[in-house]
Amino acid sequence: MLGAVETRSVSPVFVGRAGELTALTEALSRATAGEPQALLVGGEAGVGKTRLVEEFLDAARAAGAVVALGGCVELGADGLPFAPFATALRTLRRVLPAELAAAADGQEGELARLLPELGDPGGPDPSDEDATARLFELTVRLLERLAADRTLVLVLEDLHWADASTRHLLTYLLRTLHRGRVVVVATYRADDIHRRHPLRPLLAELDRMRTIRRIELARFTRAEVHRQLTGILAADPGPALAEEIFERSDGNAFFVEELAASRSCREGTGPLSDSLRDLLLVRVETLPEDAQRVARIVAEGGSTVEYGLLAATARLTEDDLIEALRAAVGANILLAVPDGDGYRFRHSLVREAVSDDLLPGERSRLNRRYAEALEADPGLVRPDERATRLATYWYHAHDPAKALPAVLDAAVATRKRHAHAERLRLLERAMELWDEAPAEVRAALRPVDYAESYPPCGCDPDTTPLSRLDLLAEAAVAARLCGERERALKIGKMALRLLDDEEEHDPLRAAWFWTEQARLQSTLGRGDGWAEIARAQELVKGLPPSAVHAVVLAGAAGWGMLRNPGPDSLAAAERAVEYARLVRAEATELNARLTLGTIMVAAGERDAGLAEMHAVRERTTALGHFHEAARAHINIVSALESLGRSAEAVALADAGIELARTRGLVDSTAWLRGNKAESLQSLGRWDEARAEAERLLASATSTKPRGSAHLRLAQIAADRGETATAARHLAEAAAVYGSRDPIPQYTLPLAATAVALAAAGGRLAEVRDRIATAAGTGFPPGTHRYGWPLVLAAATAEADARGLPAAEDGRADALAALRRCVRALATPAPVWAAHAVQVAEELARAEDRETSARWAEAVEAWTPLDRPHQLARARHRLADVLLAEGGRREEAAALLRQAHAVATALGARPLSEDTELLAARARLSLTAGDAPGAPARPGDGFGLTPRERDVLALVAAGRSNRQIAGELFISPKTASVHVSNILAKLGVSGRGEAAALAHRLHLLTTPD
Structure with missing residues (x-):
């Protein structure tokens, strides 16, 4: 038209x-x-x-x-x-x-x-x-x-x-x-x-x-305004007019247009007002009365108003409406929407000015007309816009009786579109309207229509009216899902206060809110959430089975699965499954069964636990509950890794990633990538593990998966001797996991990596502090996978520091703490039994009583396990002991070649240097077929001079530069130069690290 x-x-x-x-x-x-x-x-x-x-x-x-x-x-x-x-x-x-x-x-x-x-x-x-x-x-x-x-x-x-x-x-x-x-x-x-x-x-x-x-x-500049005016007027505007409009518009292109057009409209009748609103309204006021009226109606209808809705609201004859629209469009006030039958203002500033010019009563009346027209004929707007538009019109019409149900309908519509932020705003608007709406309107609303967030609490949803608590529950979940967790926490507190004030306390509703509060406390890092879960359990104790009861028990089991997967958590998971089945809440049942299977594996029931988890995976996939199916993949992959079945874990992780990727499960994909990276690292596929962790770091949308990526990168960097990189990633991971909710699957690997870095830097006191903390807090069931690497790293640090004067003070207590940790750790799979053997022999080395027979047991334990780095470390230690015991040089040479080949392939520089230095000291070739020669002098692998070896011995003994100078009869400045040269040759950054390296590589002793 x-x-x-x-x-x-x-x-x-x-x-x-x-x-x-x-x-x-x-x-x-x-x-x-x-x-x-x-x-x-x-x-x-x-x-x-x-x-x-x-x-x-x-x-x-x-x-x-x-x-x-x-x-x-x-x-x-x-x-x-x-x-x-x-x-x-x-x-x-x-x-x-x-x-x-x-x-x-x-x-x-x-x-x-x-x-x-x-x-x-x-x-x-x-x-x-x-x-x-x-x-x-x-x-x-x-x-x-x-x-x-x-x-x-x-x-x-x-x-x-x-x-x-x-x-x-x-x-x-x-x-x-x-x-x-x-x-x-x-x-x-x-x-x-x-x-x-x-x-x-x-x-x-x-x-x-x-x-x-x-x-x-x-x-625009003056020149650009002049060019714009020339185009608009189709003639040169002249210097005076161009300067006047430039000054008034200040170079704003739209104001230039308005000033040029309004000059024509006003036909030179006096100066324009300095008010911006008057400037924007001046051309609207020159329109015929019907056109001005239509412009006011369109301004209040939204960004775009459909022709049918406009006609029903304007209440003009069709001919009069068309003429009014033609005048407004011809004056470039309104535009016809290209791909529809509606109209909008050419510029939003004009619309705002027209809307602001409406009288308060006029605005309410127009919104009421829009709402009545849309109620009479819902087809006037697109179906996906209908509920929100109607809610907006009724709200601005100031009619609570109509606005409250309309706003709630709009909240349901936004929920179906996963637009949780808008749903939260609408629910907050509904709470604002709640007291203003007539009691009979509120009584006609039903939870079954508007409250889906929490399970039924024993009432009949078809006859019980919707309550303010129902709205608060919906708003709390909407706030959590859209990321406004602080707001969700406040809404939950508001609901709990309301429940406390009610004459008849509702324990099921209160328990549900406490469970939500527990989740938020943990997510926000305010605490572990156990106090809230315990309160919820107390509230449902003794009540008949219900969906809320099942949710509470599932929450308690899930809490225990992560923090203390012991008998209490197992019992809570079993009861959650039982209660969910009784009330036919299958989604809660499957969630609880997955938690139950995970706890069973941690408790030693490996086959039964894995079978339960696989059954949940198959059922959730069949039902199309892909979020829970992806969670099943995550938990099974983690369980397989805890049993040392890393190759199986990688394969299942790939299947889970494909499921999550095709279903758009972003967070699930992130967790699966983190688990896969862990298993790849265990298998010695470090480059692949690092690539997976970096991919996770770039794509994760939540903090904990990113923390997992940083932790994995820190561990790989530490094993490769990249201490600065490892420290940076470790700090990032520690910042993510915090300290208010110490979950072992995070805190123990953080501690293990920190111990490795401290040992590399010669900071034995830090190593001992970490172990003392771990020994004090203990190792809950299922945490052996995190505890054994920590204890092994600390035991190795103690063994490497043997002979250091600073290490002797407190050694007995440190070794006793390590043995307490060993007694608390289970060995439910061969990989952990191999850890136990190696830890025992590292402790023996720390006390100068290691034997080749026990190290041979460690090598034998690691050989079939597809753990190349750990096997290479054990081979290196066995070779070292064989050489110290005398004889069996060919066997030691073969072990060193194997260990060096793995270290080189992995990029494990510390292990590579250890093998190279040991081979150099013993005059053993790392090339197969070469005959062994006579032992080398200590330090040859780093090119240390005899004087530098003397200085290094004093550095290792804890002497200062001045003390070194006194003992060697040299100046302090010369001693400082020697120390700097030694640090450079050893590739270390400090005296403690140099001392630790010297003892670890036997640079201060001469082989027999």
Whole structure:
């Protein structure tokens, strides 16, 4: 009807912006070559962002790119979740119907949460915390598949209005888009980004990503304003007019247009007001009365108003409405939406000015008309927008009786789309309206319709009215799922206070809230959550079986599985399974069975525990509960590693990663990568383990998987002698895991790595402190996999430090602490039995009573276990003892060659140096076939002079430079030079590290 006037800008000439346009077109070229691009275009309102994007899109279309444009919608605090992405995907579906259908094949249900036209999204799983991340991952993969054979330009406008879900999806897209011919361009109004604006932290985060380019548009210069006016007026404006408009507009392109147009509208009748609002309203006020009225109605209807909805609200005859619209569109106040039948303001500033000019009663009346029209004919707007739009209209109509159920309906709709941030805002609005709504309206609301977050608490959901506690439960879960955990914690406290104040206490509801509080306390690092779980257990004690009871017991079992998988945790898991079966809560039952199987493996029931876990994996996969299926993979992989079955663990981890990846389970993929990296490290596939950990570090969206990646990288770096790198990663891991919730699977490996680094630096006191702490806290069942490496590292440090004067003080206590640790650790699999043998012999070495027979047992224990690094270390120690005992040089040479070959292949520099130095001291060749020669002098492997060996002996004895000078009759300065040379030759950074290395490599003794 009005297609001929669908113009976004009244300036016919594109002015300036050559550099910015070049940046955009260069990004298009790079994307066409297969490198995804992302650009953020910012600037104040009216500065020309839209016009720049229009020019770029024209160039992109001319180059054969497919363009998808989506704009954020201004609907106050409610927002339409994912609005720009939905609009862009709708365009792609129209332009590339077959291609989009093929790219979305098999995932239509999930993607329908963004684009309802793809099908029915189905009901959400309240316990599926990966649901939002899965939706994000599938969206990114969809775009990558669409851009595999064509260049795709995705433009998201007006980010300053973006809802939280849109911001989160955009962040995920920009962080994880690594392939495909895609250009993402997002625009935002810079002058709207105040200090507390939610877009501000996002922009700061994106600034740290090197793959994203920011473009900030400045105002026009005098020359550029002159060129713009010449295009608008189709004639030279003359110096006076150009200068006047430049001064009044201050170079803002939109204000230039308005001033030029308003000058014509006002026909020279006096000066314009200095008020910005008056400037923006001046052309609206020149419209006919009906056109002004329609403009006011459109301003209050949202960013875009559909023609049918506008007609029902305006209550004009069709002819009068068309004439009013023609006048507003002809004056460039309104635009007809290109891909629909609605209207919007040409510029949001004008819409804001018109909306602000409405009287309070007028605004409420217009919103009521919109709401009544939409209720009478729901088909006037898109189905995915209907609930949110209706809630917004009724809320701004100030009608609590209508607004409360409408807001709750909108919250349900956002829940189905996994837009939990918007759901939280709506639920908070519902709580605001709760007391204002009539009692009969509240009584008609039912939990079965609006409260899905927690299990039934014994009431009849069909007859019991919805309560404020139900709203608080929904809001608490929504806050947790959208990452606002502090808010979730506050909501939970509010609910518990409300429960305490009620005349009839509801123990089941209270227990559910305490269980939620426990989870939040642990996640936020405020504590381990046990006090809250214990309170929940106390509340349900003695009550009949219920879904809440099962959830509480499952929570207690899960807590124990991570921190103390003993008899109490096993009993809690068994009761959780029993109760869940009684009340037919299969999701809770499967969760508890997986926990039960994990605890059984830790308790020594290996086969039965693994069978239970595999059964859960198969059942959850069959039911389509992929989040729980992925968790089953994670736990089974971890259990296999705890039993030393690392090759099986890697294979199952790969299967789990494929499941998680295809289902968009981002966090599950991260945990599986971390577990796989651990098993690869055990197998001696260190390069693969490091690559997996680095991939995890780059892709993980939550902190604990990133901590796992840092820990793995620290361990590999420590084994390779890269102490600075190891220390950096260890500090990052320690910062993630904190100290308020000491979970053994984190604290013990952290301690083991810290012990290895301290030993390498000669800091034996730190080693002993770590072991004293571990011996004091003990090793819960199932933590042997973390305890044995810690004890082995400490025992090796004590043995290497034998003979150091500083090591003798406190040695007896340190060795006693180590033996207490050994007695607390189980050996449920051959790999841990091998650890026990090696620890025993390291302790014997620390007391100068090691034997070749016991080291031969260690070599024999490690040989069949596919643990190359540990086997190589045992072979090195056996070779050392054989040489010390005299004879059997050929056998020692063979052991050293084997150990050196493994150390070289792994890149384990400390072990490689140990074998090389031992071979050099004993005049043994590390090349097969060479005959052994006479023993070498100590220190030959590092090129130390006789004088430097003397100085090193005194350094190892703890002497200062001045004391060394006195004993050797040299100056302190000369002693300092010798010490510096020794540190450089040994490749160490300090005197303690030099002393430790000297004793470890026997540099201070001469072989017999």
